[in-house]
Amino acid sequence: MSDTDLARPADMSGGHRERVSKDSPARRRRLAVAVLALRRHLRSTPTATVPHEASRAQTARALGSQLGLSQSLTAAALGVLEQCGDLAFAGDAVVMVPPGKPHxxxxxxxxxxxxxxxxxxxxxxxxxxxxxxxxxxxxxxxxxxxxxxxxxxxxxxxxxxxxxxxxxxxxxxxxxxxxxxxxxxxxx
Missing domain, CATH: 1.10.10.10 (Winged helix-like DNA-binding domain superfamily/Winged helix DNA-binding domain)
Known part of the structure; x- marks a missing residue:
């Protein structure tokens, strides 16, 4: 293959990201960005609709596809936001909890x-x-x-x-x- 071959990825990774540990700085940065993106998305659409009676995995998949994030990263971001009290799962919707209101x-x-x-x-x-x-x-x-x-x-x-x-x-x-x-x- 020549250096100008467009079919060959420049980083030799085959176009795939390497797996990183859960505690790595790169993973934490990606999670922080995903949390911010998900929080912004959910605040702009107060009741983000997901498939009817969706499991958390299906919710993560649906929201991840809307935001261009992986399912696992979206699931982790949903977990962070729920643990913080910023969102709640209500039936088939993910609902943002307004500031000052209880989860x-x-x-x-x-x-x-x-x-x-x-x-x-x-x-x-x-x-x-x-x-x-x-x-x-x-x-x-x-x-x-x-x-x-x-x-x-x-x-x-x-x-x-x-x-x-x-x-x-x-x-x-x-x-x-x-x-x-x-x-x-x-x-x-």
Missing amino acids: PDDLAVTILIEETALAYLPGQVLPHGLIALDAGVESPQVRRAARPLIWSGLLRYRLRGPHGPGLYLRERPASRHAPVSEEIRCTR
């Missing part, structure tokens, strides 16, 4: 966090591990369930708090604080 799977945990917060003084850390144990969920779900309470101004995440990183009651409630549980209870 549909976290309503009871959000109410439990708010009720637990009433037993603590301002500035104290909330025992999210105990809340997780009491609610029967994992700690990441407690952090996700606390998002509307952080948004409302009741709680604050402090990386360097007096008791280490965690959720703390605000010393003074933020100006936008309103009882969240009434709003949450109305959405049930």
Whole structure:
């Protein structure tokens, strides 16, 4: 083959990307870009329709084809967005969760966090591990369930708090604080 042969890929890889480990910097960069692209796409189409009664794999395939991403990368990005509380699966649609609103799977945990917060003084850390144990969920779900309470101004995440990183009651409630549980209870 000559150097000018158009049928031969220039990088000798055959046109295929090499597999990279899940923890490699290249994989993390691709995932970050996929998360941003997926978040932008889902925000621009509030109810991104996927095949009726689609599994998560079919959802990842459908959204990946719309965005030009691989199914595995799209599935990983969907997982990141769901874990963060930015989206929820509702029947045959993927729905973005608006800022300040609880994830549909976290309503009871959000109410439990708010009720637990009433037993603590301002500035104290909330025992999210105990809340997780009491609610029967994992700690990441407690952090996700606390998002509307952080948004409302009741709680604050402090990386360097007096008791280490965690959720703390605000010393003074933020100006936008309103009882969240009434709003949450109305959405049930």
